[in-house]
Amino acid sequence: MSGDRASGYVTEIEYTGGFYPELGPVRLGFAAQAAGLGSPDPGLPFTYLELGCGQGRSTALHAASLPHGRFFAADLNPAHIRNARALSESAGLANVTWLERSFAELLDEDLPDLDFITLQGVYSWISAENRRHVAELVRRRLKPGGLVYLSYNALPGWTAAAPLRRLMADHASLGTGPLEGRIRDAVGFAGALRDAGARYFERNPAAASRLDQIAEKSPAYLAHEYFNRDWTLFYFADVAAEMAEAGLGFAGSAHLMDRVEALTIPAAARPALAGIHDPTFRETAKDFITGQPFRRDVFVRPGARPAPDPVLALVTPREACPGRVAVPAGDFRMEGAVHGTVLDTLAGEPQPLSSLLALPALAERGHGLGLEAVMTLVGLDLIGPALPRAGLPGRLASTRRFNAAMLDRQRAGLESSVHLASPVLGSGVEVNLLEGLTLSAWRDGAGDPARFVWNVLAGRGQRLVKDGRTLESEAGNLTEIAERIEAFAAGRLLVLSQLGVAE
Numbered sequence: 131m132s133g134d135r136a137s138g139y140v141t142e143i144e145y146t147g148g149f150y151p152e153l154g155p156v157r158l159g160f161a162a163q164a165a166g167l168g169s170p171d172p173g174l175p176f177t178y179l180e181l182g183c184g185q186g187r188s189t190a191l192h193a194a195s196l197p198h199g200r201f202f203a204a205d206l207n208p209a210h211i212r213n214a215r216a217l218s219e220s221a222g223l224a225n226v227t228w229l230e231r232s233f234a235e236l237l238d239e240d241l242p243d244l245d246f247i248t249l250q251g252v253y254s255w256i257s258a259e260n261r262r263h264v265a266e267l268v269r270r271r272l273k274p275g276g277l278v279y280l281s282y283n284a285l286p287g288w289t290a291a292a293p294l295r296r297l298m299a300d301h302a303s304l305g306t307g308p309l310e311g312r313i314r315d316a317v318g319f320a321g322a323l324r325d326a327g328a329r330y331f332e333r334n335p336a337a338a339s340r341l342d343q344i345a346e347k348s349p350a351y352l353a354h355e356y357f358n359r360d361w362t363l364f365y366f367a368d369v370a371a372e373m374a375e376a377g378l379g380f381a382g383s384a385h386l387m388d389r390v391e392a393l394t395i396p397a398a399a400r401p402a403l404a405g406i407h408d409p410t411f412r413e414t415a416k417d418f419i420t421g422q423p424f425r426r427d428v429f430v431r432p433g434a435r436p437a438p439d440p441v442l443a444l445v446t447p448r449e450a451c452p453g454r455v456a457v458p459a460g461d462f463r464m465e466g467a468v469h470g471t472v473l474d475t476l477a478g479e480p481q482p483l484s485s486l487l488a489l490p491a492l493a494e495r496g497h498g499l500g501l502e503a504v505m506t507l508v509g510l511d512l513i514g515p516a517l518p519r520a521g522l523p524g525r526l527a528s529t530r531r532f533n534a535a536m537l538d539r540q541r542a543g544l545e546s547s548v549h550l551a552s553p554v555l556g557s558g559v560e561v562n563l564l565e566g567l568t569l570s571a572w573r574d575g576a577g578d579p580a581r582f583v584w585n586v587l588a589g590r591g592q593r594l595v596k597d598g599r600t601l602e603s604e605a606g607n608l609t610e611i612a613e614r615i616e617a618f619a620a621g622r623l624l625v626l627s628q629l630g631v632a633e
């Protein structure tokens with residue numbers, strides 16, 4: 131499907147641009163610290179490399195929110211690197227080097243020793259030879275105590291739907307003409323088989339529902355997800371073995387909900403896990419229980435590093451934090467005296483983990499249960515890992531420039547929702563179109579923010595939808611926009627201000 135340099139990886143169609151918080155140094159450091167491991171301190175100068183950075187959204191945002199870090203990001207697709215450089219220039223980022231390089235070419239690149247190496251959506255989609263290049267880069271460049279982030283398609287979660295990918299890829303490889311058309315035809319063919327009652331879909335409802343999801347995705351997403359030459363599904367144990375060969379051990383999942391069994395493992399399955407002491411087999415058993423099709427793992431190169439005391443911040447407005455949450459394990463109920471106390475404490479300002487664990491409500495439960503209560507709130511995305519206050523003014527100057535560039539892109543119609551950089555979290559916060567346009571209105575000193583938002587939407591022929599009905603009149607839209615701005619100002623804006631995303 132493409133030339134030799136790309137080793138069968140799609141280059142004809144550009145990938146979509148997405149932000150992934152799991153790639154962030156603060157999140158990765160926290161993932162290691164939560165396992166009691168030392169880690170690079172993301173509050174101090176560090177070096178970072180993203181392999182297969184695509185449009186560069188994650189690295190650009192992390193570089194903006196961590197200007198004391200030195201970032202490198204590589205991708206073989208010239209269009210991806212061009213776009214990443216353009217975003218980086220518009221945001222005035224001075225601490226990222228964008229490299230248009232294949233993994234093989236990077237082996238000879240003059241790079242510093244690295245604290246973090248990350249790969250998002252890459253490992254399952256490249257050849258075995260390219261995985262060896264990645265392992266060799268890690269072996270050569272990762273510092274002792276350094277962290278690697280890898281995400282990949284996992285087994286057994288993909289078992290039912292894997293043949294669907296094969297069907298579509300084989301169909302596309304027999305076609306002629308541009309890839310986009312062949313993708314459309316391949317998806318259409320799979321749909322026709324399903325509609326004709328093909329037994330495969332009848333016996334594998336997960337494949338039928340995945341086909342429904344596929345039908346909604348853009349060709350750019352589908353090309354990179356399903357139509358590369360290589361597409362390897364991994365058991366955790368096999369990835370862990372490949373990383374062990376590069377000298378790394380498993381530190382834990384970067385998807386922090388996975389770290390709390392009360393959230394992900396149904397009560398009936400917990401006794402089966404309790405007897406497993408081999409950490410690799412335990413992960414395998416958990417993957418059978420949860421059936422998760424995608425893993426986000428952190429690996430560490432052994433080496434003496436201190437474990438910094440992580441800082442935590444509220445990321446959801448306190449009053450919007452629910453008392454009860456539906457989670458993969460069932461229904462989770464918050465305990466006011468414990469979870470509520472942590473949330474109330476963080477509603478003031480970010481706090482070190484050690485201070486939260488010292489709160490009487492947590493301390494009296496013992497370290498293990500206290501930590502679990504904090505991790506539960508992190509896993510539910512109500513609170514999140516953050517940075518110490520030191521260095522905040524420098525980070526704020528850099529995130530302001532980045533956020534202005536992202537809001538401009540949104541206003542110009544290049545983006546719908548955007549991720550803005552937080553100098554408090556060292557990570558991103560999603561802001562939808564109405565929230566973003568409101569922030570633009572305030573930034574530009576527009577007298578009537580609702581009118582500002584409406585002018586942008588009306589210029590694009592867009593209307594608001596309320597209770598399932600499109601509001602057609604200007605007056606109706608203006609009233610609704612004003613109400614939504616008011617709710618934003620009274621709720622989420624307070625958290626965005628605390629996170630340094632809004633002034």
Ligand SMILES: C[S@@+](CC[C@H](N)C(=O)[O-])C[C@H]1O[C@@H](n2cnc3c(N)ncnc32)[C@H](O)[C@@H]1O
Pocket residue numbers: 135136137139145146147148150181182183184185204205206207210231232233234249250251252255256260354355
């Ligand atoms: C699915 S995309 C993920 C992009 C980005 N990490 C993200 O999540 O948005 C995989 C990326 O890896 C790049 N890639 C694939 N094989 C590569 C190789 N051998 N060397 C360098 N980049 C490669 C592709 O060009 C593509 O941008």
